Amino acid sequence: MVLGGPSWDVKLGRRDSRTSNFSAANSGQIPPPISTLNNLINRFQAKGLSTNDMVALSSNIHDTSVCV
Numbered sequence: 626m627v628l629g630g631p632s633w634d635v636k637l638g639r640r641d642s643r644t645s646n647f648s649a650a651n652s653g654q655i656p657p658p659i660s661t662l663n664n665l666i667n668r669f670q671a672k673g674l675s676t677n678d679m680v681a682l683s684s685n686i687h688d689t690s691v692c693v
Contacts, residue, residue, distance in 0.1 A: 656668050669679040 656665055660668070665679060665683075666676055669676070674682075
């Protein structure tokens with residue numbers, strides 16, 4: 626906008642649900658951001674997922690991702 630380039634409106638919000646539920650979001654199904662690696666591995670394994678699944682589902686999807 627400052628340089629006079631194109632602009633457009635962007636719809637905000639998630640497209641996979643029409644509602645949100647605070648108690649469901651905080652029910653413990655989704656690990657908190659302070660989880661340890663062992664805690665994350667255990668939570669994913671409890672759902673039948675491997676550590677490879679965990680990395681694939683948790684990894685950054687941007688072109689600048691780097692595995693260390």
